[in-house]
Amino acid sequence: xxxxxxxxxxxxxxxxxxxxxxxxxxxxxxxxxxxxxxxxxxxxxxxxxxxxxxxxxxxxxxxxxxxxxxxxxxxxxxxxxxxxxxxxxxxxxxxxxxxxxxxxxxxxxxxxxxxxxxxxxxxxxxxxxxxxxxxxxxxxxxxxxxxxxxxxxxxxxxxxxxxxxxxxxxxxxxxxxxxxxxxxxxxxxxxxxxxxxxxxxxxxxxxxxxxxxxxxxxxxxxxxxxxxxxxxxxxxxxxxxxxxxxxxxxxxxxxxxxxxxxxxxxxxxxxxxxxxxxxxxxxxxxxxxxxxxxxxxxxxxxxxxxxxxxxxxxxxxxxxxxxxxxxxxxxxxxxxxxxxxxxxxxxxxxxxxxxxxxxxxxxxxxxxxxxxxxxxxxxxx
Amino acid sequence: xxxxxxxxxxxxxxxxxxxxxxxxxxxxxxxxxxxxxxxxxxxxxxxxxxxxxxxxxxxxxxxxxxxxxxxxxxxxxxxxxxxxxxxxxxxxxxxxxxxxxxxxxxxxxxxxxxxxxxxxxxxxxxxxxxxxxxxxxxxxxxxxxxxxxxxxxxxxxxxxxxxxxxxxxxxxxxxxxxxxxxxxxxxxxxxxxxxxxxxxxxxxxxxxxxxxxxxxxxxxxxxxxxxxxxxxxxxxxxxxxxxxxxxxxxxxxxxxxxxxxxxxxxxxxxxxxxxxxxxxxxxxxxxxxxxxxxxxxxxxxxxxxxxxx
Numbered sequence: 001x002x003x004x005x006x007x008x009x010x011x012x013x014x015x016x017x018x019x020x021x022x023x024x025x026x027x028x029x030x031x032x033x034x035x036x037x038x039x040x041x042x043x044x045x046x047x048x049x050x051x052x053x054x055x056x057x058x059x060x061x062x063x064x065x066x067x068x069x070x071x072x073x074x075x076x077x078x079x080x081x082x083x084x085x086x087x088x089x090x091x092x093x094x095x096x097x098x099x100x101x102x103x104x105x106x107x108x109x110x111x112x113x114x115x116x117x118x119x120x121x122x123x124x125x126x127x128x129x130x131x132x133x134x135x136x137x138x139x140x141x142x143x144x145x146x147x148x149x150x151x152x153x154x155x156x157x158x159x160x161x162x163x164x165x166x167x168x169x170x171x172x173x174x175x176x177x178x179x180x181x182x183x184x185x186x187x188x189x190x191x192x193x194x195x196x197x198x199x200x201x202x203x204x205x206x207x208x209x210x211x212x213x214x215x216x217x218x219x220x221x222x223x224x225x226x227x228x229x230x231x232x233x234x235x236x237x238x239x240x241x242x243x244x245x246x247x248x249x250x251x252x253x254x255x256x257x258x259x260x261x262x263x264x265x266x267x268x269x270x271x272x273x274x275x276x277x278x279x280x281x282x283x284x285x286x287x288x289x290x291x292x293x294x295x296x297x298x299x300x301x302x303x304x305x306x307x308x309x310x311x312x313x314x315x316x317x318x319x320x321x322x323x324x325x326x327x328x329x330x331x332x333x334x335x336x337x338x339x340x341x342x343x344x345x346x347x348x349x350x351x352x353x354x355x356x357x358x359x360x361x362x363x364x365x366x367x368x369x370x371x372x373x374x375x376x377x378x379x380x381x
Numbered sequence: 382x383x384x385x386x387x388x389x390x391x392x393x394x395x396x397x398x399x400x401x402x403x404x405x406x407x408x409x410x411x412x413x414x415x416x417x418x419x420x421x422x423x424x425x426x427x428x429x430x431x432x433x434x435x436x437x438x439x440x441x442x443x444x445x446x447x448x449x450x451x452x453x454x455x456x457x458x459x460x461x462x463x464x465x466x467x468x469x470x471x472x473x474x475x476x477x478x479x480x481x482x483x484x485x486x487x488x489x490x491x492x493x494x495x496x497x498x499x500x501x502x503x504x505x506x507x508x509x510x511x512x513x514x515x516x517x518x519x520x521x522x523x524x525x526x527x528x529x530x531x532x533x534x535x536x537x538x539x540x541x542x543x544x545x546x547x548x549x550x551x552x553x554x555x556x557x558x559x560x561x562x563x564x565x566x567x568x569x570x571x572x573x574x575x576x577x578x579x580x581x582x583x584x585x586x587x588x589x590x591x592x593x594x595x596x597x598x599x600x601x602x603x604x605x606x607x608x609x610x611x612x613x614x615x616x617x618x619x620x621x622x623x624x625x626x627x628x629x630x631x632x633x634x635x636x637x638x639x640x641x642x643x644x645x646x647x648x649x650x651x652x653x654x655x656x657x658x659x660x661x662x663x664x665x666x667x668x669x670x671x672x673x674x675x676x677x678x679x680x681x682x683x684x685x686x687x688x689x690x
Contacts, residue, residue, distance in 0.1 A: 043506070044505075044506045044507065180660055205658070206650075206658065206659040207658050207659050207660030208659070208660065209660065211607070211611060213597075213601040213603065213608070214391075214395060214601065216391040216394075216395075216643070217388060217391055217392075217642065217643040217644075217645075217646035217647045217659070217662065218646055218647070218659045218662075220384060220387045220388050220391060220643075220647055221384065221388075221646070221647040221648070221650070221659070223384065223387070224384040236508075237508045237603070237605070240508075240510070240602065240603065241601045241602055241603060244601075244602050248517070248519065248526060248528050249387065249526050250519070250521075250526040265507070265508065268510040269508060269510045269602060269603050270602075271510070271513040271602060272513055
């Protein structure tokens with residue numbers, strides 16, 4: 001009874017919003033092309049979200065300053081920034097809001113957890129979505145012809161990590177721990193596949209969760225299998241204490257992780273025991289990107305320091321506009337037909353898409369903590 | 382053998398922290414028959430306050446030995462938690478003392494949520510890291526690595542338990558507490574100031590919780606506004622396992638739950654041939670809890686209290 005009432009009110013609310021939205025739908029003949037940008041602009045990831053929006057905004061401003069002509073008409077781009085709070089539920093609401101506002105494409109969202117539910121709405125509306133930073137494999141595996149990304153996905157990252165562990169790190173016996181989240185499990189499974197294929201032996205695969213702080217029991221049981229490398233698929237709040245507990249249990253194995261560990265917070269939590277930990281991050285360090293240093297200058301003049309993904313949001317806008325130019329139109333259907341043919345030299349590297357919408361030029365960079373800092377080890381392309 | 386010894390050490394350290402928090406649950410339950418769900422959050426506040434003080438102290442006097450800095454943190458956290466628990470009891474529980482038993486229980490859950498959100502506002506959503514100022518000396522016993530911190534945690538926990546036992550069994554306040562637990566009305570007729578005894582119970586439990594909170598954050602190197610929830614749940618289970626309302630039971634239950642958890646996580650994969658992995662660690666612990674309660678509904682050391690009220 002109660003739930004049906006709730007459902008009814010949700011339906012009527014959605015209806016009200018969509019009717020209200022019809023009023024400000026852009027006419028197709030208008031000279032302003034609306035593009036959406038979605039990222040968390042409140043909450044703990046605010047700084048990263050704003051960074052994405054600024055990256056996209058920089059590209060839009062540059063393109064407008066240069067002037068854009070489509071179908072013989074001068075047009076200008078308008079970026080509509082929305083806040084999804086890194087919440088899947090909010091993501092679908094703002095996605096619908098953007099569709100109703102008549103955007104022709106969306107740059108976003110920042111997280112995999114928000115990009116995936118929102119992608120259905122963009123797919124149903126038939127407008128392209130290019131995420132600068134979602135890395136979950138599932139995002140492009142849904143068969144939507146509208147979902148693209150410009151960053152290497154978790155499968156590519158896990159594969160690079162697995163090959164690196166057995167190859168460069170010469171690990172023979174490997175133990176794996178994952179936190180059973182979509183991200184952690186996905187990364188760990190890809191790592192396991194690649195490490196096995198490269199000839200490594202998986203001696204243990206243990207599990208924890210994304211709220212845990214005590215890993216002494218699983219680490220002790222892993223210690224009995226004498227691995228020379230432990231791979232952790234998960235985030236820094238678990239990785240930090242894990243690095244500490246490894247040391248205090250007298251484990252000599254190296255700790256290897258994905259981009260969930262490759263941040264400043266991990267080093268704070270692991271303290272001195274962070275030393276020697278290796279973790280990867282999709283993409284290149286900004287200063288090694290082909291257009292990195294120049295981009296940094298232009299970006300910092302306007303918005304201050306770059307956080308992480310701004311160059312990818314910037315490239316996503318350029319890839320989109322590039323497709324518009326080839327289509328000689330901003331009509332979503334025509335742009336979608338052109339997007340798979342993208343071959344662009346972006347700031348972050350070459351931007352090309354495969355049949356699924358994943359980037360083929362995505363690089364993965366490995367970092368090691370040396371002297372209390374993440375230092376670049378090498379980049380795998 | 383060395384693996385087993387190490388798991389035992391892991392479990393004992395974890396268990397003694399559970400036991401300390403469990404004491405707070407069991408003492409309040411013994412007297413009021415109230416499950417004080419906000420107790421886990423009191424532990425969290427203790428950790429957060431201590432971390433703040435430790436951060437300030439380490440910044441102001443970087444030459445001070447780490448042990449003294451942490452002691453300073455504990456010494457501020459204890460009165461802070463005592464004050465908090467006194468306030469919670471006075472504002473949230475006392476007005477409801479004559480209300481049906483469900484009312485204060487719901488209030489306790491409410492207080493717990495309020496404290497969590499308050500901590501989130503004050504200290505943020507980020508994990509706060511514990512500065513590395515404690516010595517990291519290690520010993521090897523039977524192949525198990527034991528750190529000085531682990532020894533300190535277990536020894537301190539056992540000392541606190543002994544002190545509490547002396548307090549309850551040998552002092553006037555302790556006798557008043559036992560009397561109030563047996564029958565509030567009769568104790569009042571005998572001249573016991575029941576309100577004061579109840580306040581004292583909350584305050585003592587909170588002081589112990591503050592110490593436990595600092596132990597947890599020092600041991601794992603972090604604190605978080607959410608950390609009290611799971612810790613509280615585990616400690617509550619430990620109290621139930623030992624027999625809620627029974628102080629010795631809380632100690633036993635805590636230690637036992639810690640050891641079961643460690644051994645469970647360590648061996649469940651081997652026992653089930655890989656069918657169940659270490660992510661069933663918590664399931665295993667609660668399975669044991671259910672098993673015990675089926676055969677001994679009042680816990681390992683608990684007395685039958687069902688028909689007392």
